[in-house]
Amino acid sequence: MSAESKSQRAYGFIRARIDDGRYVPGYRLVLGSIARELDVSVVPVREAIRRLEAEGLVTFERNVGAQVALIKETEYLHTMQTLALVEGAATALSASQLTPDHLRRAREVNARMRRSLDDFDPHRFTELNLEFHSVLFEECPNPHILDLVHRGWNRMKVLRDSSFSFVPGRALESVDEHDRILDLIETGADPLDIELAARRHRTATLDAVLAYQSEHKPHATDVPGPESSAISA
Amino acid sequence: MSAESKSQRAYGFIRARIDDGRYVPGYRLVLGSIARELDVSVVPVREAIRRLEAEGLVTFERNVGAQVALIKETEYLHTMQTLALVEGAATALSASQLTPDHLRRAREVNARMRRSLDDFDPHRFTELNLEFHSVLFEECPNPHILDLVHRGWNRMKVLRDSSFSFVPGRALESVDEHDRILDLIETGADPLDIELAARRHRTATLDAVLAYQSEHKPHATDVPGPESSAISA
């Protein structure tokens, strides 16, 4: 009868709590506790946690347990690099599939982003940003690449409350770039140009975040300088 | 005492049999049978299979069971597209890390590939091809991208015995391209050029395979034509 298995329900349960920030990075996921809370046994909970581990949202150590992934600066860099790569490709692959309606929606979302700049609401801005890019990559005909994009975004979401996700000085520039990417798509530009534009859009944000980071805590930088150059280029 | 958990052992066991071809695509993985064969209970076997599912090597249906993934033509296209994307990036990111020794080894492997062309041993050629590319991407400093490359190759391995993996007329060209990629790396070319060269190298193989396919069974083509253009470019 149950449309979804208990392990799936456990997965959704934990996932929701990670997404909405109730389980913050470092939060310890104890099988027994979660099982009791959901009124199921530990077996499906275990399976759910291992799935989350495979998605990179949770770290797991044998005979020790699981916790919501602690994403350090290097980790963050790697995740963003990967997202830049796959999201750029997904955007380019989507481009030819987009209808005028898609583009209209994207413009509209971006306009809302521009207006939201006045309110200085980073959370809202981040939400709209995801919505904007979703419109651009959701039509990607390659499900593997699309899946990788989703994974990247999910990992980003884990960082919701950390200082990683938003840089004030970058927001306006970001919105402008959105429009430029839409221009490229509308004029039927070379897919490779679209891909690289979308990629640069993200690596520019990455660079801004890193610069912001090193300004506010200059010591913690364990990021090798030239590493990101290849993917940024 | 046991260095690895039983679920890990089950994972390795199944994985090895998929890799060496004893479990061919479509082969049904029955929890109870594998558990008996390994003398463990079904729980760790289940976990191993779900992990393989997450990696795309196995498909799983609730209350029905698992089987080694059946990769159809569209699936193959998507996998190769993704591999082209991530392997290109991994190669570019590795490039600056490579020592003269790496390059020497790569040249050497490629020379062996060239010699092996006379023997017409597709299996050997494919093995050497993996070894060659491994040298180029294993130094990739981004573990996520490197992991994606490995996943792509693993999925390729599932196809070992199918007609997907080798195109006679393409082999020589492929070996020549290998040398050209090495030239780019040696001369310290722009990482983006290296990335796109490595990507093109793979998409060219993809196109050759698809052409070969449609020659030998002209009807089965469910591949939309222009889809791959973005990533090929």
Add this chain to the structure above:
DNA sequence: CACCCGCAGATCGTATATCATTTCAGATAT
């Protein structure tokens, strides 16, 4: 002959129980 129903076997899904490992507090010795 085609279609539907229902039973039986196979297989997965989960609960419960037990074993193994880790962790940490507290005792003890130096």
Add this chain to the structure above:
DNA sequence: ATATCTGAAATGATATACGATCTGCGGGTG
């Protein structure tokens, strides 16, 4: 005071048992 040892508690890992769901076959019915 510090370091090391020890044992109990917490927690994960696995085995076993049972229940749920699917599949395929065989017989009945239109």
